[in-house]
Amino acid sequence: MNLTIVYGTQSGNARNLAHVIGESLEAHGFCAPVLDMGEVDPEEILSMKHVVIVTSTYGDGEPPDNASEWMSFLKFAEELNLNQLHYAVIGLGDPYYPHFCQCGKDFDHYLSKWGAHAMLNRLDCDLYYEEQYPEWVNELIEVLKNDLQE
Ligand SMILES: Cc1cc2nc3c(=O)[nH]c(=O)nc-3n(C[C@H](O)[C@H](O)[C@H](O)COP(=O)(O)O)c2cc1C
Numbered sequence: 001m002n003l004t005i006v007y008g009t010q011s012g013n014a015r016n017l018a019h020v021i022g023e024s025l026e027a028h029g030f031c032a033p034v035l036d037m038g039e040v041d042p043e044e045i046l047s048m049k050h051v052v053i054v055t056s057t058y059g060d061g062e063p064p065d066n067a068s069e070w071m072s073f074l075k076f077a078e079e080l081n082l083n084q085l086h087y088a089v090i091g092l093g094d095p096y097y098p099h100f101c102q103c104g105k106d107f108d109h110y111l112s113k114w115g116a117h118a119m120l121n122r123l124d125c126d127l128y129y130e131e132q133y134p135e136w137v138n139e140l141i142e143v144l145k146n147d148l149q150e
Contacts, residue, residue, distance in 0.1 A: 001049070005032050005033065007035070007036060009055070009056055009064050010064040011056075024137050028145070038067070042072075050086045051086075052088045056092040057101055057102050061099025061102035063106070071107070074111065081114065082114040085111070085117065087118060090123045119144070
């Protein structure tokens with residue numbers, strides 16, 4: 001299965017979570033490289049089949065620096081066809097800020113706008129994300145197993 005995990009992070013939480021998710025997927029037999037968004041050309045999304053996006057939000061609802069190129073690519077494209085792509089977004093944020101988990105919300109919005117298919121509902125996590133992600137990851141694993149059988 002062509003499956004990639006990419007993360008957008010400023011201070012490391014999303015990177016750590018992306019690696020934990022990668023290990024969970026691996027334990028269930030999936031091989032999913034975990035990549036820094038800043039080191040992946042956003043055009044590569046055009047040939048991806050399954051992608052998991054783990055991202056925090058910074059500034060005033062902005063993407064972290066290493067996710068800004070991906071966001072601009074999706075936001076300012078005139079036309080994109082991502083119909084081949086199945087995606088899942090998990091956002092990290094803090095409800096203290098007015099634009100809670102905005103970066104994850106924006107990725108979800110633009111991926112869907114360009115025809116990509118959500119594998120499951122986006123999860124917006126607050127600072128207690130370590131308690132919140134496991135159920136979502138279990139659901140993701142079930143969806144991926146079903147996709148493999150099709
Ligand atoms: C300067 C600053 C700005 C932030 N802005 C937002 C924001 O607009 N919305 C939000 O939901 N969280 C915001 N956060 C919270 C971070 O997204 C949250 O702490 C997250 O866990 C950081 O993950 P990271 O280490 O992967 O970057 C902000 C945090 C800082 C320090």
